[in-house]
Amino acid sequence: QVQLVESEGGVVQPGGSLRLSCVASEFTFSSYAMHWVRQAPGKGLEWVGVISYDGASRYYADSVEGRFIISRDNPKNTLYVQMSSLRAEDTAVYYCAKSRVVNFAFDIWGQGTIVTVSS
């Protein structure tokens, strides 16, 4: 069935970097915009950013602008987020999600992966 599977997260020191990936299956990955959404422990959902179906457009939340880069490899059906200059407040479960276009509903979500920023 249509599925998104995030890579394993991990523990990173403040100021460090981490790259997450999200592999898509059973749909035409190259036709859909893709998002990252995160959820800090015990908190609500926070949108991180989006990349258009062809990678030509990207938008980010102010909280990660300049530190996170979202990219995609359509032949590999894979979405990425490169996270740099990580802070304690970036600690969260990170979800990838797909949508028809950048400003359309997120119709499929991955299971999430935990990123902990701590010394």
Next chain:
Amino acid sequence: QSVLTQPPSASGTPGQRVTISCSGSRFNIGSNTVNWYQQLPGTAPKVLIYNNNQRPSGVPDRFSGSKSGTSASLAISGLQSEDEADYYCAVWDDSLNAWVFGGGTKLTVL
């Protein structure tokens, strides 16, 4: 503080009707369609309502959405114990060029 305002909690007894509100501005709800997500405990969110009032296949018609001006609402009728979850509204914000979520509403079925 979220750009969209939701009540932090709501409750009802089985069979009752409950509504959850979501208040925004002319830049988000006033300009774009609203989506609602349900997050059951320990699971990933799933879309419940999209385009203000559309239900994806598989979502019971007990769930309905509406929008008026800069506010939106999610209604759940015939409340069931399995509806106990967190509910989030979300909409694209034209001034921020970003998606914004409400703070979430924890629904308790008494």
